[in-house]
Amino acid sequence: MFIRALVSLVMVSLVTGQLTAGDTCFHERLQKSGVCMLPEQCLDALEDLMQAKRPQLCSYGINSPIVCCPIPKKDAIGDKSANKCADYAKLVYITYETPLLSISNRNLTRDECGIKSNPLMVRGNDAFVKELPHMVAIGYEDAVGRKVFECSGSLISDQFVLTAAHCLHTRQFGDAKYARFGDLDLKDTNDGAYPQEYRVEERIAHPDYKSPSRYHDLALLKLERAVLFNAYVRPICLNSRRVIESEKAIFSGWGIGYGNEKNRLRRFTTSLMSTEDCQKRYPDTRKLYRSGITDDWQFCATSRSDQTGLCNAHAGGPLQVHNEEQYCMYSLIGVTSLGNICGSANLPGVYTRVSHYLDWIEKTVWP
Known part of the structure; x- marks a missing residue:
C-alpha cells in the first residue's frame, strides 16, 4: 500500500505504450533495455519513488501501474574477482586506537604486509610469517x-x-x-x-x-x-588474464623437501614453460591426460636444476605471481594438479589454469 501511495503522487509519467508485466521495454532516461513489472519488484523504480521522481510506466494496471525496470548490466567475467581483490588488499592495513594518554586521539593505521623481498627472487626457503x-x-x-x-x-x-x-x-x-x-x-x-x-x-x-x-x-x-x-x-586474488605475462611464478606448499621439512610451509621460484615442451617431457599421459596437456585448461612450470627438493608437495596448492595492481597481494594463476617428481627437475609440475574457470568460480562463490 505504501508503494502504491507513492506511485499515486507521481502518476503523471511517461507511458511506454500499453505494455503488460513481462514485456520488454526501453528505459528512456537510462538508455537501457528493460522489463515491465510491478513497482515493488523493481529496485530502480523504488528508488525513484522514494525520491519523488517519476518512474517510467509501461501501462496503468487495474490495481497498480506497471513500470519499465531497467535490466542491470551483467558483470563481465572477472569483474567480481577484481572487486574482491581490491577489498582484500585493504586488509593489509590494520587500524587501531591510540593509547588514552597519547597526545593524538586519532586512530592509526599499521602496514601488516608480510612480503619481505622481491617475490620472484625466492630461492626455496621457509615462508615468513604473514607472507x-x-x-x-x-x-x-x-x-x-x-x-x-x-x-x-x-x-x-x-x-x-x-x-x-x-x-x-x-x-x-x-x-x-x-x-x-x-x-x-x-x-x-x-x-x-x-x-x-x-x-x-x-x-x-x-x-x-x-x-x-x-x-x-x-x-x-x-x-x-x-x-x-x-x-x-x-x-588471494584470482587471475583473470589468459596470457600470463610473467615468465616465473611462486609455488608454495607444505611437504616440499625431506625429513623434518615436510611440515614446513615453503616456497620456490618456478619457470613457466610452453605446452609443447611440457608434453615432450611426459611420454605417457594416457591415464591422467588422455589427450595430452591441454593449453586451454592447463599449463606447466618447472623448478631450476638446483631445486630438486621441489617434491612431495601437497596437491591443490597455489602457483602465484605478484599482483601488480594491488599492494602486497598475489594473484592465483594455477592450482597444483600434478607436482614435480621428487628428485627430478626434468618432469615439470602440471597446474590447472585458474583463468579458464573464473566464470564457474565466481558463480559459485559470489552468486
Missing part, C-alpha cells in the same frame, strides 16, 4: 581419528577454498574434513603463527572433472562458517 596468508592446509582423518594434512589450497573468500578436485577424497583417508589457515608448521605451535581451523561443510568438484583423469582438476571447499580475516589470514 602467504591465503595458504590452506587441507586435513583428513586416519583410521583412529587423528588429523592428517595431505593437500593444500588457497583461501579466495571468507568461506571458500580453491583446491584440486582429486583432493576432495583420498583412498586412504576419505573425504576432506578440515581447513587450517595462517600456519607455518603443521607440527610446531611455537613458530610465531596464529592458525585458525574450520570444518568443511561442502565439497564441490568442477562439473567436468572425471576421476582418474586430471582434466578440470579444480574444486571448492565451502567452510562451516566465515573465516576471521587478520594479518595472518587473508584471501
Whole structure:
C-alpha cells in the first residue's frame, strides 16, 4: 500500500505504450533495455519513488501501474574477482586506537604486509610469517581419528577454498574434513603463527572433472562458517588474464623437501614453460591426460636444476605471481594438479589454469 501511495503522487509519467508485466521495454532516461513489472519488484523504480521522481510506466494496471525496470548490466567475467581483490588488499592495513594518554586521539593505521623481498627472487626457503596468508592446509582423518594434512589450497573468500578436485577424497583417508589457515608448521605451535581451523561443510568438484583423469582438476571447499580475516589470514586474488605475462611464478606448499621439512610451509621460484615442451617431457599421459596437456585448461612450470627438493608437495596448492595492481597481494594463476617428481627437475609440475574457470568460480562463490 505504501508503494502504491507513492506511485499515486507521481502518476503523471511517461507511458511506454500499453505494455503488460513481462514485456520488454526501453528505459528512456537510462538508455537501457528493460522489463515491465510491478513497482515493488523493481529496485530502480523504488528508488525513484522514494525520491519523488517519476518512474517510467509501461501501462496503468487495474490495481497498480506497471513500470519499465531497467535490466542491470551483467558483470563481465572477472569483474567480481577484481572487486574482491581490491577489498582484500585493504586488509593489509590494520587500524587501531591510540593509547588514552597519547597526545593524538586519532586512530592509526599499521602496514601488516608480510612480503619481505622481491617475490620472484625466492630461492626455496621457509615462508615468513604473514607472507602467504591465503595458504590452506587441507586435513583428513586416519583410521583412529587423528588429523592428517595431505593437500593444500588457497583461501579466495571468507568461506571458500580453491583446491584440486582429486583432493576432495583420498583412498586412504576419505573425504576432506578440515581447513587450517595462517600456519607455518603443521607440527610446531611455537613458530610465531596464529592458525585458525574450520570444518568443511561442502565439497564441490568442477562439473567436468572425471576421476582418474586430471582434466578440470579444480574444486571448492565451502567452510562451516566465515573465516576471521587478520594479518595472518587473508584471501588471494584470482587471475583473470589468459596470457600470463610473467615468465616465473611462486609455488608454495607444505611437504616440499625431506625429513623434518615436510611440515614446513615453503616456497620456490618456478619457470613457466610452453605446452609443447611440457608434453615432450611426459611420454605417457594416457591415464591422467588422455589427450595430452591441454593449453586451454592447463599449463606447466618447472623448478631450476638446483631445486630438486621441489617434491612431495601437497596437491591443490597455489602457483602465484605478484599482483601488480594491488599492494602486497598475489594473484592465483594455477592450482597444483600434478607436482614435480621428487628428485627430478626434468618432469615439470602440471597446474590447472585458474583463468579458464573464473566464470564457474565466481558463480559459485559470489552468486
